[in-house]
Amino acid sequence: MSTARVTVPHEPVGPLGDAWRACVGTGRLNLALRQDYQESLAVVQREIGFRHVRGHGLLSDDLGVHRPYEVDGVRHVRHAFTYLDQVVDAWLRLGIRPFLELGFMPSGLASGDQTVFWWRGNVTPPRSYDEWAALVRATLRHLVDRYGIEEVRTWPVEVWNEPNLTVFWQGADQAEYLRLYEVTARAVKDVDASLQVGGPAISPGSDEWWAPFADFVTARDVPVDFVSRHAYSSGPAQHVPFGTYQTLTEPQALLDQFAAPRRHLTGTALADLPVHITEFNTSYRPDNPVHDSAYNAAYLAPVLAGGGEHADSFSYWTFSDVFEEENIPTALFHGGFGLLTHRQVRKPTFHLYAFLARTGAHVLARGEDHLVCRDDDGRVTVLAWQPVGGTDADDAGSGPGHVVRLSVPVGGVPDGGTVFVVQRSVDAERGNAWAAWRELGRPANPTEGQLALLHDCAEPAVDHRSATVRDGRVDLDVLLGRHGIALVEVLPVRDETPPWVDDGRLLGEVPGAASGTASGTAGGPEAGTPGAAGAQERG
Numbered sequence: 412m413s414t415a416r417v418t419v420p421h422e423p424v425g426p427l428g429d430a431w432r433a434c435v436g437t438g439r440l441n442l443a444l445r446q447d448y449q450e451s452l453a454v455v456q457r458e459i460g461f462r463h464v465r466g467h468g469l470l471s472d473d474l475g476v477h478r479p480y481e482v483d484g485v486r487h488v489r490h491a492f493t494y495l496d497q498v499v500d501a502w503l504r505l506g507i508r509p510f511l512e513l514g515f516m517p518s519g520l521a522s523g524d525q526t527v528f529w530w531r532g533n534v535t536p537p538r539s540y541d542e543w544a545a546l547v548r549a550t551l552r553h554l555v556d557r558y559g560i561e562e563v564r565t566w567p568v569e570v571w572n573e574p575n576l577t578v579f580w581q582g583a584d585q586a587e588y589l590r591l592y593e594v595t596a597r598a599v600k601d602v603d604a605s606l607q608v609g610g611p612a613i614s615p616g617s618d619e620w621w622a623p624f625a626d627f628v629t630a631r632d633v634p635v636d637f638v639s640r641h642a643y644s645s646g647p648a649q650h651v652p653f654g655t656y657q658t659l660t661e662p663q664a665l666l667d668q669f670a671a672p673r674r675h676l677t678g679t680a681l682a683d684l685p686v687h688i689t690e691f692n693t694s695y696r697p698d699n700p701v702h703d704s705a706y707n708a709a710y711l712a713p714v715l716a717g718g719g720e721h722a723d724s725f726s727y728w729t730f731s732d733v734f735e736e737e738n739i740p741t742a743l744f745h746g747g748f749g750l751l752t753h754r755q756v757r758k759p760t761f762h763l764y765a766f767l768a769r770t771g772a773h774v775l776a777r778g779e780d781h782l783v784c785r786d787d788d789g790r791v792t793v794l795a796w797q798p799v800g801g802t803d804a805d806d807a808g809s810g811p812g813h814v815v816r817l818s819v820p821v822g823g824v825p826d827g828g829t830v831f832v833v834q835r836s837v838d839a840e841r842g843n844a845w846a847a848w849r850e851l852g853r854p855a856n857p858t859e860g861q862l863a864l865l866h867d868c869a870e871p872a873v874d875h876r877s878a879t880v881r882d883g884r885v886d887l888d889v890l891l892g893r894h895g896i897a898l899v900e901v902l903p904v905r906d907e908t909p910p911w912v913d914d915g916r917l918l919g920e921v922p923g924a925a926s927g928t929a930s931g932t933a934g935g936p937e938a939g940t941p942g943a944a945g946a947q948e949r950g
Contacts, residue, residue, distance in 0.1 A: 416816040416886065419783050423773035427784050431715045431767060433724030434510050435461040436690055436748070438734035439468030439530065443498040449505070451731040451751045456505045459750075459764045464502060465510035465689055465726055467572060469495070470517055470546065471532050477517035477546055488519075488542065490549040496557065503558070510689065510726070511568045512612070513547060513595060520546065525581050529738045535581045540594045547598040551606065560603055569639055569689060570595045570610040575617035585620065589627045596634045609637035612689060615668055621675040629680045637685040638676065642668035642725070644801070645694040645701075653741050655696040658802035665691060665714045669721035688718075688725035692748060697736050700746040703845040705838050705894035708759035712796035712896055715767055716782045727764070742855040743865075744848050754862060756844045757869040759896070762837045766898035770794055781815050781889075789822050793899040795889045797838075815889040819901060824880045829904045832878050832885070835871040838892030844869035877904065 435455070442448050455461065470476055478489045499509060515532035518524075520542055523535035537543035555563050574580035574588040581587075592610050599608040613620050617640075628635045644665050646658035672686045693701055693710060701707050718725045732740065732747035743752050750761035757765075770792045771784030782794040797813035821830055840846055847868035848854070854861055878885045878901075889899055914920045 416818055417776065417778060417781070418818045419776045419820060421775075421820040421822075421883075423775055423785065424777075425774055427770060427772055427774050427782075428719035429462075430719035430722060430724050432459060432461045432764070434463040434465055434687070434689065434726035435507075435730045435750075436726050436728035437464050437466035438729060438731070438736075439471065439473070439532075440466055440498050441468055441471075441473040441494065441530075442733050442735070443501055444494065445733060447753055447755075448731060448733040449501055451733060451749075451753075451755050452502075452505050452507070454751060454755050454757075455730045455761075456507055459761075459768045461507055461730070463508050463510040463567070463724075463726075464730070465512055465569070466729070467512060467514060467532060468530075469512060469514065470550070471515045471530075472518050473530065474498075476550060477519055479519040488545070490546065490553070492550075492553050492557075495550075495553075499554070499558070508562075509566045510687075511566055512572055512689070513568065514571045517546070523581060527578050528736045530735060534579050536584075536587050536591060540590070543591075544594050544598040544601075547595055548601055551599060551602040555602065560605075564603065564605050564607070567607045567609065567637060567687065568599050569612050569687075570608065572612050573614040573641065574611060575613045575620055585623060589624070592624075592628070593631060593633045596628075600634050607636040609635055609639055609684070609687070612639045612641070614641050614695075615643050618671055618675050621672065622679075625676055625679040625681050635681060635684065637687055637723075638672050638681055639687045639689045640668070640672055641690040641728075642688050643690075643692055643695040644668075645696070645699070646802075648696055653698065654746055655694070655699045657694050657696065657699055657701070659693055659701070659710070661801040661804060662710055662713050662799075664801075665711075666717060666721060669718050669725060673721070685723040686721070688722045690728040691725050692728045694746075696746070697734055697748050698740075698746045700744070700845075702746050702748055702760070703744050703752075703758055705759040705843050705846075705896075706799060708763040708837060708896050709796050709799050709894045710801070711760060712763055712794070713779070713798070715763065716777065716794065727760075742853070743857055743862075744845050744853070752844075756862070756865050758845065759837045759843055759894075762835075762842055762871055763896050766794055766835065766896065769898060769900070775820070776817075778815075780813065781817065783817065783819060785820075785822075789824075789903050791819050791821065791901040793817060793819070793887065793889060793901075794896075795891060795899065796896045797891045797894060799894065811893050813891040813895060815887075815891070817887045817889070818884050819887060820883055821880050821885055821901060821903065822883070824883075824903050826880060826882065828880045829877045829906075830880060830885055831875065831902045831904050832887070832899065833873065833875040833902075834889065834897055834899045835873055836892065836895060836897045837871050838895035840892060842869060842871035 474494045521533040521535045522538040570592045577583045596608045644660045649656040676682045729748040732749035732752045771786040776783040795815040844865045
């Protein structure tokens with residue numbers, strides 16, 4: 412627990428970057444045709460606002476782009492975009508752009524029958540690279556014709572997904588992937604030289620691919636506009652029926668993975684390219700209950716706060732549990748990747764993103780448990796979290812709470828003036844629909860009434876008060892529950908109370924008393940007190 416009060420400087424150290432919301436992951440593209448998917452994305456865009464979305468299956472059979480046929484024994488190919496147009500139209504309507512991943516292989520073009528996932532994405536090389544290149548060109552030309560070249564130039568194009576793994580690329584054949592990359596990148600540039608293309612979209616633990624990739628594209632002058640990889644921090648899967656448990660390394664391990672591409676590409680021709688982490692999360696499994704927990708949010712808080720120092724984007728995998736890699740989920744809460752469950756129940760990690768979306772534009776201070784920012788209008792925000800360290804850390808079980816003590820500057824308010832302080836909190840009990848679902852008996856298919864309760868229980872706890880400014884500052888004690896995250900806003904108050912108002916004449920009010928409290932506590936349970944995770948500090 413923090414004990415010393417941190418004095419936050421008056422002057423910003425720089426702008427708050429938004430690499431954390433440059434992209435978000437999605438289930439396979441065909442799922443975007445569903446109502447639940449589109450309703451979930453609408454919630455995410457309204458409360459967070461991502462710029463791009465990336466997922467598998469653009470060229471898989473269930474989107475129907477590649478359609479071979481025969482006439483008089485002669486093979487032809489028709490490129491059909493009926494479903495793809497509906498997907499992209501829906502995304503753009505909701506204010507989010509594609510981050511195109513070219514995969515998987517259409518069965519009519521595949522050289523083999525190896526597939527991944529229950530929906531059978533084919534992971535073999537094309538039997539004709541000429542036909543593959545024609546498919547890439549036709550798809551991009553269609554998108555340019557429909558949406559305009561200036562728009563499509565803002566859509567990065569990534570070649571394949573995790574080719575270093577045999578499950579995603581037949582034999583994890585590096586030479587074959589490099590061939591695929593070259594053919595694909597040149598096809599992309601055939602459509603327009605300004606389209607962004609990159610790769611190799613490798614998984615964690617495969618940094619030995621960087622040198623061959625850099626050497627290959629440099630020696631053959633193959634186009635590459637960005638590099639990409641994935642980041643996860645979980646250990647081997649421990650399977651149970653319809654679920655998985657895993658250990659976790661410390662959060663810094665994710666930041667180290669974000670930094671790995673630039674570290675390994677130093678001294679190469681690719682050293683200064685943008686780095687996109689096109690998937691990241693704690694666990695790489697879509698059935699690990701850690702994703703549903705408050706621990707997941709507290710664990711990822713320092714990653715979101717600091718990830719922009721290492722990568723141009725890092726894409727949370729995924730925005731919604733409308734996702735079916737390991738077959739159709741069997742319960743509302745099933746450990747899915749999503750920020751939202753089916754039917755838009757918000758998880759604690761959703762609130763972490765929503766809190767960050769409300770932070771100020773200019774960074775005043777960063778710490779191991781806080782990020783303090785300010786807007787141009789004087790509003791100060793504090794994103795605070797209880798540090799957690801993964802499975803092997805001393806705090807693996809985490810204490811009952813945590814306190815972040817800050818002295819924050821308040822501009823434009825005279826000494827003796829007041830500010831309004833509001834804190835939104837999520838922890839192991841509050842703002843935690845998963846905890847409520849467990850207490851309900853883990854109903855696999857909640858009734859309408861139970862679902863309404865879960866939506867209510869998913870709302871962050873809110874505490875507010877007024878505070879007096881002394882020497883241009885306000886002291887805050889941000890109290891967090893177990894696995895807690897919080898957003899505190901400090902807003903200058905312009906008192907417009909009419910002179911005839913006298914709250915002391917109301918029953919139950921103290922004559923002359925102002926609402927709120929002048930204490931330094933900003934909501935939340937009393938940190939460090941066992942059993943106090945649900946308590947509230949109020950004025």
